[in-house]
Amino acid sequence: MRLIFAGSSEFAIPALEMLLKSTYHEIAMVISQPARPKGRKRRLEDTPLARYALESSLKLLKPEQINSKETIDMLGALNADLLITASYGAFIGKKMRELCKFGSINLHPSLLPKYRGASPIQSVLLANESITGNSIFMLEKHMDSGPILIQEELEIEGNENYSSLHDRLAIQAAELLKTLLSDFEKYTAKAQDHSLATYTQKIERDDLKLDLSLGAGELLPKIRAFSFEPGAYLLFREKPLKILEAELVQEDSVMPAGSITEIIKNQGFCIATGKHQLRIKTVQAAGKKIMPASAWLLGSRAEVGEILK
Template sequence: MKIIFAGSSDFAIPALEEIASHREHKILLAVSQPAKPKGRRQVMEDTPLAQAAQMLGIPLFCPDNINDQHNIERLREEAADILITASYGAFLGRTLRNLFPYGAINLHPSLLPEYRGPSPVRAAILAGETLTGNSIFRLAAKMDAGPLLMQEKLEILPNEDYGALEQRLALLASEMLIQYLQQPQSYPAVAQDHSGATYSRLLNKEDLHLDFSLPAEQIQRRIRAYAPEPGAWVSFKGKMLKILQAEQGEKNSKAAPGQITSIVHNKGFCLSTADKELLILRVQAAGKKQMDAWSYHLGARLNTGERIE
């Protein structure tokens, strides 16, 4: 099958690579968002998907507005059979959706209609879900609301963070996609139950700041949902400290929220919350690399009774 593949984030890469490894399919063009300035020096950087496409030798197209008539004609000239999108990051208009014989489909890391929107994996972790999955569906005018073609469930492992879960979902999505492409006619479209729709949203900086007046389980979910990037953070001695891994302790909290209650040898340090203590296991200080919390404690010389906010 002749394919145009549109994506931007790391989630899309396994599917791109899997298709490229199958001789019966040919990726005519990879479409991604334009390069953006990144880091302190604001160096222009291609999206992860764009970088992967270039490594695979796939022609790359990064328009500012994919729905511009000139860009639609550019895609029409490829004479592709199908358009596949995965975390592309832009709305595709009706003309573009109807341009291909097998239509335009999307890979979405949730069991639609649950967690439509831009951050479904983080939203599932924040909600305390133990089960998630992927959906393949036909693109429609409304976001993530098109008819379903395939779904596969995936268990969320205990203490699994966003990075690990997204990678497992991406690998599952690549397997699902190849299965679908072998016999697309075997997967009739089924309308979503829109009454059961829930939504995720984009993150903001306030979401990442941990509040130790909350229960330990809720705080741990936030740590998992934002790790390894961008990282939930706290303030210690006026500097940002990212908390990347933690587990709930067995002891009930008696100290003020955010207070260091104990140092656990070769593991890390415990903080007080609204109910139980939270054992911090992995951190990243401002301007430093990630490290285990015990090593951070040795360098920062933490003491019980000190407060992290």
């Protein structure tokens, strides 16, 4: 098949890589979001998928408006069979959706109709789900609501964090796409049951702050959902400290929530919460690399009784 592939984040890379290696498909064009200012110096930076496409010498288009007449005319001239989207990050209009012979499909990392929207991977971890998966569906006007062509479950491993689950889902999505494209026309798209739909929201900065008045059991899913990126955090000496790995300690503490209750040599430290304690194992201080909590303790000289808030 002659394909147009649209994506932006790292989630899309395994699928594009699979297509690039295939002898059965031709990538006529890769589409990604334009470069945006990033970091403290606000330097323009391409999306991860755009960088991969350039490194792989693929034709790359980064339109400001994917639904513009100019873009549609340019892509229409390619006479592609199918438009594939994966974490592209913009609405695909009707003319673009109908541009190719077989229409347009999307790779979505949840078992639709559950967890539609921008943050399905984080949301299944926040909900403490044990099963998630991937869905590939026909694009239509409403978000993540099109009929499903193929779907597959994936078990969430114990204490799995966002980064690990993201990578496993990306690989699964690529394999699922490979299966679908091996005999595309045999698959019948089945309508979603919209009455079962649930929705996720874009993750905001305020969502990342840990509330230590909650119990340790409530805090752990949040730590996992945002680790390693963007990182749930607390304030220590008025500066943010990302908490990237922790475990439950059943014992309660008489010390106020947020207090460092114990420092364990070569392991980390414990903090009091609204119920039980958290043993902190991996952290990232502002401007620093991810490190074991024991290494952070050596540099910060944190002491029992100090407060994280």
